[in-house]
Amino acid sequence: MKKIEVIVRPFKIDDVKEAIADLGLKGMTVTEVKGFGRQGGHKEVYRGAEYQVDFIAKTKIEIVVEAERVPEVLEAVRNSALTGKVGDGKIFVTPVEEVVRIRTGETGTEAI
């Protein structure tokens, strides 16, 4: 099992959600986050004083899938989140040791 963590532009979240749902995947966790990469921050001006705001609002999606499904998920997510401009985000894939469904006690791929 793998966890796919995706950082995307907030306005792309619906597109990404639909792309993932089209693959038949059942769940995801979404968090509003802040951070910066190559896009850098932006400038805000208050009464003539400029402030550099380093952290930009992004949305983080976490989904756990069977390992063999990772390539198709990556492709779907990348296509749906792409604008081609700096700041489109990143996808991280990490191994997951165990998953437990709290209601039933099922574990492993059954619990995804």
Add this chain to the structure above:
Amino acid sequence: MNAADTSFILICAALVMFMTPGLALFYAGMARSKNVLGTIMQSFVMLGLVSIIWAVIGYTLAFGDDIGGIIGGMNFFALDGVGMDTLNSPADNLPHLLFMVFQGMFAVITPALITGAFAERMKFKSLLIFSSLWIIVVYAPMCHWVWGGGWMGERGALDFAGGAVVHMSSGAAALAACLVIGKRKGYGKQSFIPHNLPMTLLGAGILWFGWFGFNAGSALAANGVAVNAFVTTHLAAAAGLLGWLLVEGLHGGKPTTLGAASGAVAGLVAITPAAGFVTPMAAILIGFGGGIICYGGILLKAKFKYDDSLDVVGIHGLGGTWGALATGLFASVGAEGLFYGNPEQLWIQLESVICTWGYCFVVSWVLLKVIDATCGLRVTEEEEVVGLDVAEHSEAGYQL
């Protein structure tokens, strides 16, 4: 007594009262979220503190029998002889008690204006001591000089609704306060970004609304002068808003909502001394100039490296100064300024500007130094980092 005038000034007094909570919101929106209540409190408490001081001793020092042009006597101490009829009232069409409370609302907002200079770092207890003493030794004498039969008014200085008494005095005290109390921790290194600009815009709207009572009410009668002051006030605020946005757009690239709010207040400050003495078209020039000059004023603190948290010096100090001088230029209603053949008036206005700044700055500076040495002006470094809401009031503005 005149029933129409009485009812009008009662309403105006209520309008001016509403400016202080409006100012509290205007300021608090510009503060950081951990200081929202502390900042509101610094204005709101004046409704309690100054109202009482004014009734007991401030009013008599301002409007009691003149002593050498400097201060009022104690004949109205604790409102002695200040009654519901016109007996002894400085405005012979109004009940004396009404005149007292209308003036009291001006006294309430003036020390509240100063708090913008030291927002986010002043001890609450020391604020109360400073404001109490400031009303007695700075505001009341200034008020006497200009409106209470004192030397400045006798010299012919024009100040319709408080350019010197309210705005320059608070601006000069604010400059003294920034210098004595020092910069906020992290100033110049961290971003001090306003936490709630919609709150600031609402506050600015309330100030604009209340200012009609402030300026039109200063006619002290429901008459044509009041109508003129109402219109000049509105047009100056409108022009101030546009003037600020224009210069901000040219200088900074984008017009901002904080700029719109600041420009409107700058226009209101600038027209205050002139409101009853100029025509509506002159008011547009004064307001527009106010917006542009005060935009320059807020850039001064970066140049001279003092931390005037919410720009009291730049907006009230400079705006009031411009308004006082502009009165000497544009006065044409009931008085003549330079452009109407009376250069002497501009000279008198300049004299009043210099004396107001000099007196208010020096006495405020001494007061602050004495309080700093005895009670301390500033919260501890840790309290400043935690924020005044929790450190000084054991409350938090937001539970998010």
